Amino acid sequence: VIWFTGLSGxxxxxxxxxxxxxxxxxxxxxxxLDGDNVRHGLNKNLGFSPEDREExxxxxxxxxxxxxxxxxxxxxxxxxxYCADRDQARALIAEDRFVEVFVDCPLDVxxxxxxxxxxxxxRAGEIKEFTGISAPYEPPLNPEVTVNTAxxxxxxxAQAVVKTLVKAGLVPxxx
Numbered sequence: 357v358i359w360f361t362g363l364s365g366x367x368x369x370x371x372x373x374x375x376x377x378x379x380x381x382x383x384x385x386x387x388x389l390d391g392d393n394v395r396h397g398l399n400k401n402l403g404f405s406p407e408d409r410e411e412x413x414x415x416x417x418x419x420x421x422x423x424x425x426x427x428x429x430x431x432x433x434x435x436x437x438y439c440a441d442r443d444q445a446r447a448l449i450a451e452d453r454f455v456e457v458f459v460d461c462p463l464d465v466x467x468x469x470x471x472x473x474x475x476x477x478x479r480a481g482e483i484k485e486f487t488g489i490s491a492p493y494e495p496p497l498n499p500e501v502t503v504n505t506a507x508x509x510x511x512x513x514a515q516a517v518v519k520t521l522v523k524a525g526l527v528p529x530x531x
Contacts, residue, residue, distance in 0.1 A: 357420045357449050358517065360433040361442060361496060362459030363488045364474060365466035367505035367513070371459055372431035374514035379429055384527060387423055389416060390433040404485050410441050417445030424453055429527070437493045455524065457517055458499040463488055465506040500524070 358375065360368040369390045376386045399415055402408040413436050423430035436442050446454045466488065467475040478486035485491040496502075501520040503513035521527045 357424050357445075357453060358429065358431045358455045358457060358521070359420075359436070359442065359445060360431060360457045360459055361436045361499075362461060363463060363466045363493055364435060364486075365469040365471075366459040366461035367469075367510065368433035368435075368459045370510055371457070371503065371505065371513050371517070372433040374510050375517045376429075376431055378514055378518050379521075379527065382527065385428045386431070387428050388431045388433060389419060389423075394419075394434075404491075406438075406485075406491075409437065413438075413441040413445060417448045420445070421448045424449055435487050435493070437487045437491065439494045439497065442496065452524070453526070455501065455517075455520060455526070456496055456499040457520075458496045458502040459505055459513075460495070460502050461505045 358372070360372050362368050369388070372388045372390065376388050379386050394416060398419065399412050402412050413434065416432055416434060420430045420432050436445075442456060446456065470476065474483060474486065475489065477483045478489040487493050501517055503516050505513055508516075518527070522529050
């Protein structure tokens, strides 16, 4: 399980899809779980309160574990703002099969990238409990890899993640 965490607009889903593409080209079975494919189905009954965020991440962790148990490399791309929730997801999966990726990107850059206008609405008070504005984000304390999508290209970030997977012995070195 490769767990991408970071602010909205940091590039989590874009990076997860780039890593998936590299791994898929190496003939690995892969799948990306992100807000678009989880919030519209499995978690459509959840809002954005701290309790709902916790349940959202708990469910994602359980689903990611099922994928991993079936031999699929699963990438999860979720803000997952609380360390305790990410730690709970890590505890579900064997320690040597969980890679936390902190997609570090300055708030101002995330706001510039805001294609859905969510930051603007949050700053106007139209969205309550928006991570990074009116709700907290707790950066990981010891992620396996940190990438700054404001300083590096998505391709460079993807290679850093794959290099970490190779170094950990989770995937063989590519061709």
